[in-house]
Amino acid sequence: MTGARQQPGKGRYDLTQGPIARTLLLFALPTLGSNVLQSLNGSVNAVWIGRLIGESALAASANANLIMFLMFSFGFGFGMAATILVGQSMGRGDITGARRAFGTGVGLFTVVSILIGAFGWITAPQLLHLLGTPPSATPYALAYLRVIFLAMPPMFLGVLISTALRGIGNSMTPFFFMILNVVLDAGLNPFFIRGFGPVPAMGIAGSAFTTLIANYVVLIGVTIYIYVRKLPIALHGAELRFVIPDLRLLKVIAAKGFPMGLQMLVMTFSGIFMMGLVNRQGVNVTAAYGVAQQLWTYLQMPAMAVGTAVSAMVAQNIGASRWDRVSQITRSGLAANFLLTGAVVILLMLFDVPAFSLFLGSHSPAIPIARHIHLIATWSFILFGITLVLFATIRANGVVVAPLLILTFGVLIARIGFAWSLLSTFGPDILWWSFPAGSMFTALLAGLYYRFGNWRRATMITEVVAEEARESTLADSEPGGRINPAG
Template sequence: MRTLREPPSVESSLREVEGRRNSGNVRSKHGQRDLTTGHIGATLIMFALPTLGSNILQALNGSINAIWVGRYLGEGALAATSNANIILFLTFGAVFGFGMAATILIGQRLGQNDIEGARQAFGAAVGLVVSCATIVAAFGWVFAPEILDLLATPRGAMPLALAYLRVIFLGLPASMMMLLVMMGLRGTGDSMTPLWFMILSAILDGGLNPLLIAGIGPFPQMGIAGSAAATLVASHVSLLGLIAYTYRQDLPLRLRGHELRYLIPKRAMTRAIVRKGFPIGAQMLAMSTAGLAMIGLVNRLGVDTAAAFAVSQQLWTYIQMPGLAIGAAVSSMAAQNIGAGRWDRVGDITKYGLILNMTLTSVIVGALILFDRPVLTLFVSGASPALPIAQHILLITNWNFIVFAATMVLFSTVRANGAVIAPLIILIVALYPVRIGFALLGELWLGADALWWSFPLGSFATVVMAVWYYRHGHWRTGAPVVPDDSEGQAHGVSEPGGRLQPTG
């Protein structure tokens, strides 16, 4: 049996980290990595792979749930889950930015060997995110019918979408807390622990779905609400397990004793997280509202097209996985190196990220183009009228995710130094005047195809602006996000120009 021991002091933790760095051992016994040393390409791959595995499991979990819903309950239920899931993404966006800002802070503080500061950032983010998620969940439960009405949800799908969405809202605080802890652990360089608990969540969710949908054995028959209930149970069990493991293994972000006060954020830390987190959250909200607008346009075309779009979204999840995983790895690596003053490595981190991300995404896009029908028939029958519509959508849209992969790396690098306003502006311009504008105006000449062509057009506009900002913007000369009671003084001591000059 494992014996209880006193938690290590901050000073001993710092000595341990510095000793690992000096000895060349960049991996601790609990999986944390020092991302400021070693070969950049190899470190990026080894750090990104578990994150990619987590994303794959999360996507598989969603796909398995969609298969159960589509097979048991039909196209109407599948369209209902699509409408509900885009709303869920919207609510995640309302609080996700705070978690991302905390992850950047954690990476920068660990790059400076400041474990206490990393815990302060994590505690503040937990307090902010859980509070916001609880408020959003309560409002979402109450106003779910009005939200679905705004989406022009088809009448046939409305009761199913409402039942599904309300249960999903119940699980939102636990889901957001789970996401935040995983993001925080990746900020410390640990991408393996989140993978194990994502496996647990996927097994529970995928296994409980058919039992609760169909009422198999002792389980009640809940229909589409059973799919959402399975997600709710899986989220809570996995979260409790992850918290218990964090304390049992004494991982860097655990809070004990006086550290529990960090859950009530101080003014300087709150200001830093909100100042950088709000624009990141606004980017998520911009993407979500653009998605909601697109759903509204698609829903006008009938249930078959809505179901085809829902299936397409399932496959887009897989195509985006390398972009999201490698983007997260680039962000964590760049943040730690910026915090350590290793600007000589930041440009190479971006270069390796671009090569790896675009290569992996291209392979997935090619495979789905070749094998689209066998994959699509996992969700709908071969005789479904939604099948040819989904094939047509994917043929037009799939390749734009190669461009998306490049954008993710560029945005991740500049955000690691606290540059969050420019990516927000770029995204708003690309999504609204370009994507939504083309979808509305182009419909006069291209019909429904204008909706699908708006995706690659918007992605191309985004990457052009992102490349320009990366090459010519002033993101390198900004200071890392270091909250302090005197922000001017903190920024003065953190100015990267006083260390190694950036080469990226």
């Protein structure tokens, strides 16, 4: 091997060799475990809030979490673009290129997360007002949201590190640290909500404070682990300068990341519009919608895990010019999504009432409403998974505008337009039927573009970076770091 390159097939994290279905499954399962644990963490926190404080606090957390996701969306696309660079660099065997892309992502995310946290803290009351948060829930939501904004830096950087690790083919490390995150966050919730010994009673702000603690501990822990285990993205010596964003890399990350960030914003704004429509139906409907969303989070987990695996595998195989495997990876991803998501749909259909009771208590008036919402909308997440897998393949080659347009039409027209225009005629049920309508429309357009679009002929985004950065890469990196990706 030469310079910063590693021969394909020789690395511990290589995804360009071996049986596709088995490799996809083994990569996806730890990611699925991470996603389930993350959702479980949110659900347990919601249980503590609903049981210890009440429906108004639970509605407040649903509104506050939506705003937090909106803020997070600003940086999400840039992190995904950096991860694609990491994955394609690994596929080419360019370890230093992967480190350079990761370092630029770290520098960018550090600045962006601090700015977003400060902006959110200042504008939290106005954001809640724009969302139409019920008056009874507003004080709770404000107290919760402002503490959450303090946790933005470790949350941003933690997600970037997790996705970068998956980009190099390592899905186990994020899984282990997600376990630690859940143990800390969910385990500490009741102590900081009610108070215990020297721990003061903080109410709903205590739930947010445990999230802050957990994310800072995990960020420090995973950083230490990366260096102790000498994982490929660890920066050493002169490579530490990579955290100062490279303008050439930033140009590529911005060009590809901005449309992906807009996709997240489209989804978030659609959720805000939907929440606004739901809030007008009263606090019980808002609480019911909030707990239904908790179960929907679990429904999305298999598709998200499979999509992450597909994206990482496709990016590495494109980097290695293994186009013969790309279509096979996509087909395996679609089959895995159908089986896994379908199984979760059936499971939640059978046990939805006991699940809702965990959040609200068995006698809450919101439970029948939540079950009605769930029965109408649940099956549409199989279609959501189809779209996610197809988009994961397309984006792995740096094609991001077409998915943005498809998602915008599907969510804003087929879902929000459908719900808003027919609400006065058909009543609240049209809100829930808008989810299958939007998912069906989006999956159809995604399938047509995957089959007939020109995404396969797009220029790989790492080629530009590799050409521009070759001289400085060889000059800046440590000789030891160029020979072998340790770990």
